[in-house]
Amino acid sequence: EAGVVQSPRYKIIEKKQPVAFWCNPISGHNTLYWYRQNLGQGPELLIRYENEEAVDDSQLPKDRFSAERLKGVDSTLKIQPAELGDSAVYLCASSSSVDTQYFGPGTRLTVL
């Protein structure tokens, strides 16, 4: 069974530029998460989807971040414009139960 797929794996951009990350969850997983992980810290939830609905986006900086999950499968996370402090690893995870999340390899973003 294929795991969670994310692309790109690495992205380097200049500040004020837009950037987008893509995630394909494990087939059949209704719940999808986007996390941000800063160096030396644990993942912090940005947004959680149940199918197409964003059920928890309280930690998403809505002035510059947006996300969508069309048709309840793939998801895209966008940042526009990017700031220096956005440099981090952006992780996507999916699950079919509350106690088990499967993570993708992440996208490592560097904002110069």
Place this chain on the structure above:
Amino acid sequence: QKEVEQDPGPLSVPEGAIVSLNCTYSNSAFQYFMWYRQYSRKGPELLMYTYSSGNKEDGRFTAQVDKSSKYISLFIRDSQPSDSATYLCAMTSNTNAGKSTFGDGTTLTVKP
């Protein structure tokens, strides 16, 4: 103060040693307790989860939860160089199912 505090490490042990990794938490609503392993430049991988208090064993790994003390541990017996990674604890409550709060991780190095 963070809801979940994890012993920061780093931790370096010789091969074959018993390793103890620990987290404390403040939210008494947490019911699900997970341990993830994260290799460098990879996403977290679920190792073990425990519901409520008690012990759970899986091969060389044992997870313990003491809800009265708000303290959880992961023990690794006969540690191997392949166990070298960052270990993250995570917790979820029934009232906010699906939202896991992570510790900042402990980096373990097992030397041959």
